[in-house]
Amino acid sequence: MSLRKIRVTQIPIHRFSSLSQAVLVAIASTCGIGVKTALADPPPEPPPLTVLPPVFCFRFTDIKAVEDDPEGDKFQLAFEVLNWSNQPAAGVRIAMTEGTNTFVTDGAAPTFAGAGIDSNGRPNGPDGDPLPGNQQFINTGQVTQSTETAIQWDAVQSNFNTLVSGPIPNRDLLGVGPRNTPGGCALVPGCQLQGPTNPVVADWETVDNGNNVLDGFVVTVDDIDEGEVISFNWNLLDVNGNPIGMPGGIGNDYGFGAVNIARIPISGDPDSDFRIFEQNTGVERSNRLFAENSHMVTEYSPVDYDTQINGGLSALNAVATETAADGEVIAKFAAEFGAGIAGQFLNPEDNIFGSTVNAQLVDYPEPTPTPDPSPSPSPDPDPSPSPSPDPDPSPSPSPDPDPSPSPSPDPDPSPSPSPDPNPTPPDDSVPNPQPESVPEPSAMAMLGMTAIALFGYKRQRRS
Numbered sequence: 001m002s003l004r005k006i007r008v009t010q011i012p013i014h015r016f017s018s019l020s021q022a023v024l025v026a027i028a029s030t031c032g033i034g035v036k037t038a039l040a041d042p043p044p045e046p047p048p049l050t051v052l053p054p055v056f057c058f059r060f061t062d063i064k065a066v067e068d069d070p071e072g073d074k075f076q077l078a079f080e081v082l083n084w085s086n087q088p089a090a091g092v093r094i095a096m097t098e099g100t101n102t103f104v105t106d107g108a109a110p111t112f113a114g115a116g117i118d119s120n121g122r123p124n125g126p127d128g129d130p131l132p133g134n135q136q137f138i139n140t141g142q143v144t145q146s147t148e149t150a151i152q153w154d155a156v157q158s159n160f161n162t163l164v165s166g167p168i169p170n171r172d173l174l175g176v177g178p179r180n181t182p183g184g185c186a187l188v189p190g191c192q193l194q195g196p197t198n199p200v201v202a203d204w205e206t207v208d209n210g211n212n213v214l215d216g217f218v219v220t221v222d223d224i225d226e227g228e229v230i231s232f233n234w235n236l237l238d239v240n241g242n243p244i245g246m247p248g249g250i251g252n253d254y255g256f257g258a259v260n261i262a263r264i265p266i267s268g269d270p271d272s273d274f275r276i277f278e279q280n281t282g283v284e285r286s287n288r289l290f291a292e293n294s295h296m297v298t299e300y301s302p303v304d305y306d307t308q309i310n311g312g313l314s315a316l317n318a319v320a321t322e323t324a325a326d327g328e329v330i331a332k333f334a335a336e337f338g339a340g341i342a343g344q345f346l347n348p349e350d351n352i353f354g355s356t357v358n359a360q361l362v363d364y365p366e367p368t369p370t371p372d373p374s375p376s377p378s379p380d381p382d383p384s385p386s387p388s389p390d391p392d393p394s395p396s397p398s399p400d401p402d403p404s405p406s407p408s409p410d411p412d413p414s415p416s417p418s419p420d421p422n423p424t425p426p427d428d429s430v431p432n433p434q435p436e437s438v439p440e441p442s443a444m445a446m447l448g449m450t451a452i453a454l455f456g457y458k459r460q461r462r463s
Contacts, residue, residue, distance in 0.1 A: 044253030044340040048178040053191040053199035055173070055207055057082050058234060058259055058337045061122035061131070061215050061291040064301035065330045074113065074222045075331065076301045077261070078124050080215035080291075081155070081168065082208055083236060084187075084254040084339075085244045086175055088167035091141075091237030092217060095150040095350035097343030099231030099260060099276040099361060106223075110230045111148040113222035114306025117141055121215030122291060124301055131291055133189075133209040136160035139216030143307040150350040155237075157214045167239055171212045173254060204288045218305040226331075229262045231276050233342045235353070246342070247358040253340035258359055261335040268332065277359040279341050283334040290335070297331040 046052045059080050066074040083089045101109045118124055119139050122131060138158040145152040158165040176183035185191040185199035190206025193199055201207060221230055235243045236255045244255030260276040262283050275282050285295040341359040345351045 044174060046184070047174065047176060047180065050176060050178055050184060051181045051197045051199060052173055052176075052184045053188045053201055055082065055084055055188055055201075056204070056288050056337065057084060057254060057257060057339050059208065059289055059291060060261070060294055060333075060335060062124045062294050063290075063297050063331075063333060064124050064299050065297055066220065067300040069222075071223070072330075073225050073263075074220065075224065075297065076124055076218055076220050076305060078118055078122060078216065078218045080121070080208060080213055081217065081234075081236065082210075083168045083170045083212040084173045085170050085236060085252040086172045087238055087244060087252075088170055089236035089244060089255075090155055090167035090239045091144075091153060091241060092155050093145075093150070093152040093235045093237060093243075094219070094232045094259075096346040097231045097233055097258060097359075098346050099229060099258075099343055100346055102231075102276065102361060102364075103227060103229055105227045106225050108223045110224040110228055111222050112146070112151055112219055113148070114220035115143045115146045115151040115153070116218045116220075116305030116307045117143065117153065118216040118218050118303075118305060122294075124218065124303060124305070131205070131208065131215075133206060134213070134215075135209070135211060137214060139214055140165060141214075141217075146307060147350075149347040151219055152237075153217055155214055155217075168214045168236075169211050171210060172252075174252060204286070205291075220306055224263050226263050226265050229260055229276060231258065231260045231343060233258050233345070233355070243353050243355070245340075246353065246355045247340075248356050256342060256355075257337055257339040258341050258343050259335065259337045261333055264332050264334050266329050266332050275336075275362050277338070277341065277343055278362055279338055279359050280336050280362075283336045285332075285334045289337065290333070295333045295335070296329055297333070298329055300330075 043052060043054070059082075060077060061080050062076075062078040064076045065072070066076060081089070081092055096112070117139050121134075121137070121139065136159065138160055139156070140158045141154040141156040143151065143153055155168050156165055157168050171187045173184055173187060176187070181197050181199060182193060185193055187210075188199070188201060188207060189209040190203055191199050191201050224230060234257055236245075238244050243251065245251035245253055246256055258277065260280065260283060262274070287293075289295070338359070342355055342357055343359045343361070344357050345355075
């Protein structure tokens with residue numbers, strides 16, 4: 001059984017009819033540039049009496065659509081990681097959380113569909129220069145695991161100028177010690193003190209200008225439609241392949257976290273606080289999360305980065321595709337990340353390190369049922385009080401419930417108003433047929449039938 005079948009049949013997918021539409025609006029309204037303040041999720045606990053500067057540990061550097069995808073919901077996401085932990089990082093691992101199945105709009109939740117390495121980093125493709133201010137690093141790592149719910153890379157940073165290769169160096173923010181706000185600020189490029197306890201980063205683009213960064217990790221995602229989310233835990237791995245940190249005070253809180261990326265409507269408006277986990281502050285699309293407006297997809301990928309894994313070895317498939325550069329917006333995304341938090345794994349088999357969970361999904365309420373516009377308890381739309389199945393209006397004496405002796409088979413010779421079966425001579429009926437004497441018993445019978453019908457109708461309404 002494939003992982004896809006396991007995920008669909010054994011892991012619940014939450015589908016909301018009206019709520020899913022509300023989510024489209026909520027996510028769309030979350031992401032106005034310059035409207036919502038770009039605030040990171042709550043950072044790890046700093047040393048006593050120390051204020052640490054704001055940083056990011058994970059940022060998307062490029063997103064491109066996969067050409068010739070018939071559904072138009074397949075994309076390549078490239079990202080960089082920053083190591084603010086207490087030791088070098090020799091690997092990166094991501095694994096989907098249950099947040100991925102929280103909002104599914106078309107019956108199929110998003111999945112990972114491949115992974116690879118873009119050695120020169122942003123942008124995806126054979127040509128690329130580092131982001132402005134970034135150092136000349138080359139990603140010479142490789143993919144070591146790739147499934148529909150988890151991906152793992154070896155992380156090897158090669159310095160283009162010194163030709164030195166190794167794990168991603170670290171800058172230990174939590175190790176600056178108590179009462180050392182200036183020491184924390186000194187570790188973050190672009191940080192300036194505005195007062196003894198107020199470290200400020202004026203430009204997010206400077207944060208990744210140090211040596212503790214590596215770009216060029218690429219993951220292909222599929223089945224991500226507007227209004228849907230991919231949520232995953234991320235871990236930095238040490239030189240022995242173990243996680244640098246996990247919940248519960250294990251290791252360093254800057255060594256793990258959670259990322260949520262949502263595909264939003266192209267015509268989305270600001271401003272809301274759509275979140276996946278309680279600890280999140282809401283998705284947004286600032287340059288804290290997306291380098292150089294990469295949240296806006298305007299190109300198809302020129303390269304297929306999906307790596308084939310055979311016997312533990314990786315081989316890069318560099319298959320050229322056409323690139324659309326006309327500026328047309330293909331898709332839009334918004335995201336959020338948090339350090340020091342981990343959500344419930346979507347596939348329990350992906351929790352290979354036995355991590356605990358310290359992030360809970362936001363409990364969105366079920367949609368309120370739409371009230372029935374017809375409050376009448378009667379399912380019969382015909383308000384007629386005569387439910388008799390007999391369409392014959394003739395007042396036949398057989399169904400007449402009136403116990404009157406008039407329908408007796410023995411004819412009454414007296415001049416009773418009931419119909420006389422004795423025929424009148426033809427010559428007398430021509431000048432004076434007296435038709436008014438015939439409908440009198442008919443009217444009485446119909447009144448009786450109407451009364452019975454109304455009585456039965458009222459009993460039906462009471463039942």
